[in-house]
Amino acid sequence: MLQDPPFLYFRTRENGALVYRVEDDARLRRLDFVHVANANIRNGDIKIHGDADLSDAERAEIEAWIATRRDQVAADQSEDARRLSDEIHRTTQWLQSRAGPEDVRALAEPLLLAMQDMRMVLVRKLSELPAPEADDGQTDSTD
Structure with missing residues (x-):
């Protein structure tokens, strides 16, 4: 207990x-x-x-x-x-299969704005990340 x-x-x-x-x-x-x-x-x-x-x-x-x-x-x-x-x-x-015209009209603007907002944030955040190191397939050998 x-x-x-x-x-x-x-x-x-x-x-x-x-x-x-x-x-x-x-x-x-x-x-x-x-x-x-x-x-x-x-x-x-x-x-x-x-x-x-x-x-x-x-x-x-x-x-x-x-x-x-x-x-x-x-x-x-x-x-x-x-x-x-x-x-x-x-x-x-x-939306593709079952939404009616009124659903599409009611949701289009808020969904598009929210997705655009998220897209802008993601693009900005990705651009701020350091570039990934390229793997050129070569190995360092210090023989």
């Missing part, structure tokens, strides 16, 4: 989390959530809520959560981009 309280619970939101200390109220046989901090994954800030005190271990746990969450968000964004390619393929097939 749950680990022994007190421990921290992170209620995630877009830019981080509200951090709660979970405490066991044995008298009422329930868990209490005490808001102790706000964690921001963009800048790494940990803001204490109210007059709460964080132990060194709790601060370290929040810092570890921030690092893990940043990695998770980056992986999610990369996966979203991969899924977008599949969505574009499915949408293209739907």
Whole structure:
């Protein structure tokens, strides 16, 4: 079940989390959530809520959560981009085979603008990348 309280619970939101200390109220046989901090994954800030005190271990746990969450968000964004390619393929097939004239009229402009925007960003980003090293098929021999 749950680990022994007190421990921290992170209620995630877009830019981080509200951090709660979970405490066991044995008298009422329930868990209490005490808001102790706000964690921001963009800048790494940990803001204490109210007059709460964080132990060194709790601060370290929040810092570890921030690092893990940043990695998770980056992986999610990369996966979203991969899924977008599949969505574009499915949408293209739907437009080709089943979309009615009103669908085409309603979607043409926003889709074309979004695709052009993405194309411009991709072309710019690709132009900023270093050129790949050419493999001319020759091997260096220093005999």
